Amino acid sequence: MNWDDLKELLDQGDLAAIEAAFDDAGPEERRALVKPVTEFERTVRKADFPTSRRYSAPLAVVGAAVLPMSALVPWLSRNSLDRPMRPDHRRLLRHYGTPALDHVLTVLRRRGVPWLPELADKLAQRLRPGGSPPTDLWRLITEIAGETLPDSDGYVFWWPLGIRNHVAEPRFLALVPRLFEMPHELWEGAGTWPRLLVKLAADGVLDRSMLLDGVLAALQLGVKRDGAETLITVHDELAPGLDEVAARTQDYIALLPDSYSTVAALAQRELKRLDGAGRLTTDALLDGSRAVFFRKEKKLVRAQLAWLGKVVGTRPEVLPAFVDALHHDAPDVQERALTRLLDHAGRLDAQTCADIAAVELPPDLRERAAEVFGTAEPEPLPVPVAAGRREMPPPITSVDELMAIFARSLPPEDPMVAERALAATVEFAFTDRAALRAAFTALHPGNPWYEPGLPDWDSMRVHAPWEGGEFLAVVRAATGDCQGGLTSPIPSAIPGEQEWAKRLERRVKHSRLPMLRLHEISIGLAHAPRPFLMSTPTEGSGLIDPEALAERLERAAELGFEPWPHDLALALLRLPRDAAIADRVRGSGAAGAEVAKWLDDGGLGHPEIRRAVVPVRIGPWAADYEDRTRVVVTFPDAAGPLRESFDSAATGTYSSADLARTAAPEFLPDHRDISAAHQAALFDDGARDIAAVLSALVDAHGPIGDGMNTVLALALNAREAADRACAVDAVITLTGREELQAADVGRALADLATRGEVVLGRVAQSVRDVLRAGLAGPAWELIAPLIERKLPSDGERPAPGLADLLALGVEVVGRTGSAEPVPGLPEAAARSGSSRFAKEARRLRALLP
Numbered sequence: 087m088n089w090d091d092l093k094e095l096l097d098q099g100d101l102a103a104i105e106a107a108f109d110d111a112g113p114e115e116r117r118a119l120v121k122p123v124t125e126f127e128r129t130v131r132k133a134d135f136p137t138s139r140r141y142s143a144p145l146a147v148v149g150a151a152v153l154p155m156s157a158l159v160p161w162l163s164r165n166s167l168d169r170p171m172r173p174d175h176r177r178l179l180r181h182y183g184t185p186a187l188d189h190v191l192t193v194l195r196r197r198g199v200p201w202l203p204e205l206a207d208k209l210a211q212r213l214r215p216g217g218s219p220p221t222d223l224w225r226l227i228t229e230i231a232g233e234t235l236p237d238s239d240g241y242v243f244w245w246p247l248g249i250r251n252h253v254a255e256p257r258f259l260a261l262v263p264r265l266f267e268m269p270h271e272l273w274e275g276a277g278t279w280p281r282l283l284v285k286l287a288a289d290g291v292l293d294r295s296m297l298l299d300g301v302l303a304a305l306q307l308g309v310k311r312d313g314a315e316t317l318i319t320v321h322d323e324l325a326p327g328l329d330e331v332a333a334r335t336q337d338y339i340a341l342l343p344d345s346y347s348t349v350a351a352l353a354q355r356e357l358k359r360l361d362g363a364g365r366l367t368t369d370a371l372l373d374g375s376r377a378v379f380f381r382k383e384k385k386l387v388r389a390q391l392a393w394l395g396k397v398v399g400t401r402p403e404v405l406p407a408f409v410d411a412l413h414h415d416a417p418d419v420q421e422r423a424l425t426r427l428l429d430h431a432g433r434l435d436a437q438t439c440a441d442i443a444a445v446e447l448p449p450d451l452r453e454r455a456a457e458v459f460g461t462a463e464p465e466p467l468p469v470p471v472a473a474g475r476r477e478m479p480p481p482i483t484s485v486d487e488l489m490a491i492f493a494r495s496l497p498p499e500d501p502m503v504a505e506r507a508l509a510a511t512v513e514f515a516f517t518d519r520a521a522l523r524a525a526f527t528a529l530h531p532g533n534p535w536y537e538p539g540l541p542d543w544d545s546m547r548v549h550a551p552w553e554g555g556e557f558l559a560v561v562r563a564a565t566g567d568c569q570g571g572l573t574s575p576i577p578s579a580i581p582g583e584q585e586w587a588k589r590l591e592r593r594v595k596h597s598r599l600p601m602l603r604l605h606e607i608s609i610g611l612a613h614a615p616r617p618f619l620m621s622t623p624t625e626g627s628g629l630i631d632p633e634a635l636a637e638r639l640e641r642a643a644e645l646g647f648e649p650w651p652h653d654l655a656l657a658l659l660r661l662p663r664d665a666a667i668a669d670r671v672r673g674s675g676a677a678g679a680e681v682a683k684w685l686d687d688g689g690l691g692h693p694e695i696r697r698a699v700v701p702v703r704i705g706p707w708a709a710d711y712e713d714r715t716r717v718v719v720t721f722p723d724a725a726g727p728l729r730e731s732f733d734s735a736a737t738g739t740y741s742s743a744d745l746a747r748t749a750a751p752e753f754l755p756d757h758r759d760i761s762a763a764h765q766a767a768l769f770d771d772g773a774r775d776i777a778a779v780l781s782a783l784v785d786a787h788g789p790i791g792d793g794m795n796t797v798l799a800l801a802l803n804a805r806e807a808a809d810r811a812c813a814v815d816a817v818i819t820l821t822g823r824e825e826l827q828a829a830d831v832g833r834a835l836a837d838l839a840t841r842g843e844v845v846l847g848r849v850a851q852s853v854r855d856v857l858r859a860g861l862a863g864p865a866w867e868l869i870a871p872l873i874e875r876k877l878p879s880d881g882e883r884p885a886p887g888l889a890d891l892l893a894l895g896v897e898v899v900g901r902t903g904s905a906e907p908v909p910g911l912p913e914a915a916a917r918s919g920s921s922r923f924a925k926e927a928r929r930l931r932a933l934l935p
Contacts, residue, residue: 087111089122096126096144099170099182104144105189108151109196116152123148124157127165132537136173143170143186150190155201159208162190167222187222191229206231213240215269221247233257243268246279253282262292266300273304273313280316284323298324302337305349314346321352331356332365339370342377350386354378358393368403375407379414382851387411387419395426402433409438412445415854417893417929418922424451431458448893449900450929467860467901472822473815475785476626478502482510485518489525497557501752501782502626508560509622512607515564516617523565539566540580540612551590553747556604563611572647574614576606583609599731599748603652610650616642620649620677621656627785628755630657632665639674639681649677655728658684662756663788665689690729690754693721695763697792697837702767714770715843717763717793732760751782758786763793770843772805777812784816790825792834798826799834802852802868803844810848814855821864828864835868836875839885846876846887850894857894862901869895870908877910884923892926899933907934 087107095104108116123145130141146165153161167190169181194202206227213220213227224244227236235241235257242264252258262283265272273280286292301321305314331338341353357374360366371394378390391411394404411423427434427442434442442455444462452461479502482488488510491498498504514522523538530536540563541555570577586605590598603621610616620638624631635657642649649657654677668685671678695717702714718734732749749764762783769776780801783794798820801813820826838844849872857865873891878884899905908930915931917924 087115087119089119092119092123092148093126096141096148099140099144099172101144101147101170101183101186101189104147104151105193108193111151119148119152120154120157123152127161131164136177136179139166139171139179140173142166143168146186147189147193150193151197155199155205155208158205159212162209162223162226163212167226185222187226190226194230202230203232203234207236207238210236210238210241213238213244215239215243216271219244219247224248228252231257235261237261237264239268243272246272246276249279249282253286259286259292263296263300266304267307270307270309270313273309273316275312276316280320281323284320287324294324295330298326298330298334299337302334302341305345306337306340308345311346311348314349318348318352326356328360328363328365331360335360335366335370339374339377342374343380347381347383347386350378350381350383354386354389361393361397368401371397371404372407375404376410379407379410382415384416384419387414387416388422391419391422391426398426398430402430405430405433406438409441409445412442412447415851416890417448417451417896417926418889420447420451424455428454428458448896448929449933450896452900467858467862470818470822470860472819476502476781478623478626479506482506485514485521485525488514488522489529492526492561493529496561497554501628501750502623504557505623505628505752508557508607509619511561511564512611512616512619515568515611516615519564519568526561526565536562538562540608551586551601551605553600553604556601556608559608560604560611563608566612568612568615570613570615572615572617572645575648576609576650577613580609580613599652599656599753600750603656606650606652614650616647616650617645619653621653621660623660623752623755625755627782627787628660628752629662629787630660632661632667635661635665635681636667636670636674639671639678642677643674648675654680656753657681658728659690659753659757660755661685661689663689690732690757690760691721693719693729693733693760695719695759695791695793697796697834699841715766715796715838715841717766717796719760719763719793732764734763751779751786754786756787758783758788759791759793761786761793762797766793766796766800769797769800769804773801773803773809773813774805776801776804776809780812780816784819790820790827790830795830795834796838798831799838799844802831802835803838803848804852805848807851810852811855814852814859817856817864817868818859818861821861826864828861828867829871832868832871836871839872839876846872846885846891848887850887850890854894854897857898857901862898866895866898866902866905869898870906874908874910877908877914880913884921889922889926892923892930895930896926896933899930905934 092104092107095107127141127145127149130138130145143166146162146167149158149161149165165186167185167187169185170183171179171181174180209223209227210231213223224241224247227241228248242261245258245261245265248258283292283297287294287297297320301317301324305317309317326334335357338353338356342350345353354374357366357370361371375390375394378386381387391408394407398404398408405427408423408426412420412427414420414423424442424447431439439459440462442459445455446465447455482491488507491503491507498507511522526536527538536558541559590601607619618638618641620635620642621630623629624634639649658681665685668682672682673679697715698718699713700716700718701711702716704710704712716734719732720735721729721733732754746765746768749761751758751761751765754761765779765783768779780797783797798813798816801816802810804810804813817826817828817831821828835844835849839846839849849869853865853868856868869891873888873895876885876888876891878888895908911927911931911934915924915927917927
């Protein structure tokens with residue numbers, strides 16, 4: 087076997103023939119092939135994507151046949167063990183033949199080397215938890231590992247891949263305890279394999295105590311909701327007995343404070359069962375009760391109060407737990423706890439009575455407590471402090487600083503970091519392209535995706551344009567050769583450009599401005615370089631100081647070049663609405679004249695922005711539409727193409743995720759309400775992961791109208807507590823800056839609640855946090871319109887969560903001392919009955935004029 091013969095087999099891609107070629111090869115013959123094989127693989131990795139994929143699987147087999155162990159570890163990690171690929175008649179890559187894994191295993195075993203288990207350990211160290219399943223590499227490791235399997239996190243995380251073929255092997259089962267130490271993703275969407283663990287324990291194959299300890303440990307470490315449900319299923323199917331629960335009392339108590347409600351309910355259930363058998367100590371009951379009373383879920387809290395109420399008669403030492411319950415947010419919980427304490431007031435010592443008197447309670451409960459326990463001066467509300475706007479970091483001054491940013495993320499995730507990186511890339515490509523190329527090549531050696539020069543867009547016709555790819559194209563163009571000069575225009579004919587434009591038109595509906603700008607920069611760097619960008623912000627909100635833009639335009643006129651068109655368009659959008667530089671820039675070339683005309687015409691203008699119910703697409707089919715609340719932006723007729731790109735009717739969409747990107751706050755920093763109007767879709771349906779967008783909207787400028795009010799209302803309704811906290815921070819900051827009218831947000835909440843698009847309980851939790859931040863007046867303005875709108879008419883059932891909102895109203899009015907009456911509340915308070923809604927309505931009515 088020589089290199090020429092082997093190269094011919096590689097070209098053919100016949101894995102079986104490659105395997106057979108090494109049947110009789112000796113050690114010397116294999117060593118002689120190491121150098122040409124590694125040099126060829128290095129060349130292939132630098133080639134285009136189809137070429138690298140074509141040779142990947144054959145090279146995996148060849149490497150297994152000739153390379154030493156140290157070289158095989160990275161080799162098998164980067165080359166494919168799947169079926170080989172080759173392009174079809176349409177240049178699309180297709181699989182063929184048998185998997186390379188089978189041939190690699192055969193070749194390795196025939197070599198007769200003693201280091202296969204060590205190779206397995208080193209390969210296992212390269213696996214990482216999460217992501218796409220490394221099925222083939224995991225199988226290879228398992229087959230060559232020997233009697234003991236690796237226990238690295240990356241290998242153990244993918245343990246379920248071996249259930250079908252290895253579940254009876256002791257070496258495989260020995261890893262089960264490590265499963266409970268894995269990241270939470272292991273248990274999410276796990277299917278049925280965790281229940282197999284219970285069956286193995288029932289059959290005596292696995293240790294039952296180990297499984298139970300593992301489940302409780304994993305629940306304490308923290309898993310997401312789906313993973314928690316999986317672990318709860320395993321726990322319940324194990325059905326622990328009283329002895330097992332008693333031995334793990336502290337583990338169950340540890341689940342009560344901050345786990346998911348279903349996990350806390352499991353712990354509460356098991357501890358109550360233990361207490362029913364007389365095996366739970368009073369200290370443990372008190373610890374568990376305190377943990378539960380820190381939770382917001384009233385179902386758990388009420389269950390704990392009921393449990394304590396049954397035992398307090400014979401165990402008065404649990405009375406301090408009711409004092410802890412007085413600190414709960416829900417007035418009905420406070421009332422139940424206070425009633426128990428009043429019933430047993432004679433058993434309380436002086437210190438406990440003083441502690442009760444010091445608790446902040448709603449006015450009516452405070453009066454009841456004061457009759458028995460006395461009163462204490464309430465703590466004053468804190469003085470809210472508005473956060474300052476984000477500042478723009480200084481420009482990047484060196485190639486090394488730029489590479490440090492790219493090493494962390496490419497493209498950078500933070501919009502302002504990305505803007506600084508874009509500006510530096512354009513500048514360094516103009517002043518020292520060789521240094522930029524050398525630094526970037528060293529950052530990603532041999533990676534074809536980072537090859538200097540414009541991408542071959544024609545060969546990427548199966549991909550839709552996306553911002554990350556366009557940003558990468560900018561960096562590649564900046565490090566490749568330049569075919570134009572300072573005064574060169576953007577060329578009209580570039581290979582693949584027509585195909586790229588078709589894909590943009592066909593697959594990207596409305597988020598075109600960011601991609602058009604990035605695409606233009608990449609082409610400009612390759613054919614029409616410029617020394618700097620016009621659109622780089624000077625403030626952290628995305629604004630450009632008008633004087634800074636004027637200086638850039640004047641410098642461009644001096645150097646004799648015109649800015650790139652989309653770069654200039656974004657600069658226009660980033661100007662303050664009151665920019666007064668039209669006369670100064672009017673004579674700075676065609677670009678200056680364009681800026682002057684934009685300012686003379688009123689900039690982006692003042693479109694109509696209103697909340698409306700519109701049909702929103704919710705699925706892939708033509709009929710998958712649903713009426714939802716959105717914010718519609720309407721410009722006057724003949725507004726021009728740049729303005730129309732933000733017009734809901736002109737674009738044919740209402741707050742779609744695509745349009746939200748074009749109207750991102752950093753692109754419209756002085757038109758906050760237009761931006762917010764187009765972000766509404768991102769905040770709908772629970773408003774998940776909203777921190778970055780909401781923070782950018784808060785830092786933006788411009789008046790607040792239906793757009794921002796609707797976004798804030800939806801944010802206060804966020805599903806997750808962390809997202810609701812971001813909404814509360816936004817209300818605090820905007821109120822502190824005197825930019826927000828809370829009553830307008832309250833009306834937006836009322837509109838959304840009328841259509842069932844907000845959950846009243848979530849809103850109540852958010853507004854309670856606003857109150858605790860010291861904003862009692864705004865808190866009332868937020869909920870008063872909502873209460874008015876949701877009050878039921880005669881014979882109508884109250885909406886879920888309305889009683890909580892009324893109870894919060896009692897708390898707020900108790901802090902403000904007075905508030906405007908709520909229309910319809912007297913009629914609601916006059917309704918007969920003892921429901922919680924009726925009680926809270928009467929309590930609030932008693933406090934209002």
